[in-house]
Amino acid sequence: AQSVTQPDIHITVSEGASLELRCNYSYGATPYLFWYVQSPGQGLQLLLKYFSGDTLVQGIKGFEAEFKRSQSSFNLRKPSVHWSDAAEYFCAVGARETSGSRLTFGEGTQLTVNP
Amino acid sequence: NAGVTQTPKFRVLKTGQSMTLLCAQDMNHEYMYWYRQDPGMGLRLIHYSVGEGTTAKGEVPDGYNVSRLKKQNFLLGLESAAPSQTSVYFCASRSGQNTGELFFGEGSRLTVL
Numbered sequence: 229a230q231s232v233t234q235p236d237i238h239i240t241v242s243e244g245a246s247l248e249l250r251c252n253y254s255y256g257a258t259p260y261l262f263w264y265v266q267s268p269g270q271g272l273q274l275l276l277k278y279f280s281g282d283t284l285v286q287g288i289k290g291f292e293a294e295f296k297r298s299q300s301s302f303n304l305r306k307p308s309v310h311w312s313d314a315a316e317y318f319c320a321v322g323a324r325e326t327s328g329s330r331l332t333f334g335e336g337t338q339l340t341v342n343p
Numbered sequence: 344n345a346g347v348t349q350t351p352k353f354r355v356l357k358t359g360q361s362m363t364l365l366c367a368q369d370m371n372h373e374y375m376y377w378y379r380q381d382p383g384m385g386l387r388l389i390h391y392s393v394g395e396g397t398t399a400k401g402e403v404p405d406g407y408n409v410s411r412l413k414k415q416n417f418l419l420g421l422e423s424a425a426p427s428q429t430s431v432y433f434c435a436s437r438s439g440q441n442t443g444e445l446f447f448g449e450g451s452r453l454t455v456l
Contacts, residue, residue, distance in 0.1 A: 237383070262444075271347070271433055271447030272386075318385060329374060329393060330401070331445065333385040 230255040230321045234334035241309050242342045249304040249337050251319030260322035261302040262331065263293055267315045275317075278302065289313070314341045345369050349434050349448035356424045356455045364419040364451050366434030372446070373439035375417035376401075377409060379430040380450070386433065392417055393439075424455045 231254040241247055253259060260279055264272040276287025283295040293304045302319060319334040347368045356362055366375065373394050378386040378401075388401030392411040406428060408420045417436075421428060431452050435445040 232385075234385075264445075269449070271435075271449050272445070273447070274444050277444065330388060330391065333378075333387075335383055335385040 230259060230323055230332050232319050232321050232332055232334035234317075234319055234337050236337045237335070238338045238340070240340040240342060243311050244308050247304075247306045247309045247313070247339070249317050249319075249339070251302045251304065251334060253300055253302065253319075253321045255300075255321060255323065258297065261293075261295060262320040262322070263287065263291070263302075263304050264318045264320060264333075265289075265315050266318065266336075272318060275304070309339075309341055311341045311343065314339055347434055347436055347446050347448040349432070349451045351451060352449065353452050354454070356421075356453065358425060358455060360424050361420070361422050362424065362453075363421075364432055364434075364453075366417045366419070366436075366448060368415055368417075368434075368436040368446070370436060370438070370446065371414070372436035373414075374437045375411065376435045376445065377407070377417065377419045378433045378435065379403065380433060381430050389419065389432075421453075424453075426455045429453060429455045 233252045262277045263275040266272045275291050278285050278295045316336045316338050318336050320331040322331045350365045376391040377389040387403045390409040392398045395414040398409045410418045431450045434448040437445050
């Protein structure tokens with residue numbers, strides 16, 4: 229069974245600083261990988277996804293993530309954070325043999341942005 | 344452009360009471376899901392459905408039942424609510440053609456006293 233770990237529960241950055249949120253997964257093969265963002269009182273919105281091919285994927289709102297098979301990681305990055313990026317971020321993994329029909333989510337990382 | 348709609352958005356129950364959460368999607372999606380979100384635990388899958396008339400258990404199905412009588416609706420029932428079921432519940436759906444991308448409702452906050 230797949231699993232996901234987000235080592236950082238809470239991260240604080242200053243506006244304009246760079247950001248990296250960590251995600252490590254456990255799965256026997258190459259999984260489907262996702263990052264979702266949740267603003268307060270809202271549902272989750274997809275930021276980006278990796279299925280195959282180029283290991284650096286671009287998403288919405290200037291986010292990108294890199295799949296590193298050797299490290300079983302899929303870290304999310306943004307070069308310059310905006311105050312509106314303050315939210316909770318979830319990494320998720322899906323199994324290829326079920327076409328990603330069941331996603332397993334990490335515990336989430338809460339991002340605070342200081343002015 | 345409704346997407347995924349959950350009702351009710353808030354509910355307070357007493358222990359032992361029953362209730363049903365309704366999820367409706369207007370995107371003609373095949374797959375539908377119910378998750379619960381608790382602090383520090385991310386989202387955990389309760390039940391899901393891969394098509395009308397089918398349901399399956401997720402990670403934490405105990406104490407919940409579901410039904411998918413119509414393709415657009417997915418109901419989550421609590422027959423005898425317990426304080427441990429205090430949570431925020433999210434419904435999600437996805438197309439059978441579109442690998443993995445889930446569309447979420449805004450959540451239903453349930454408190455069991």
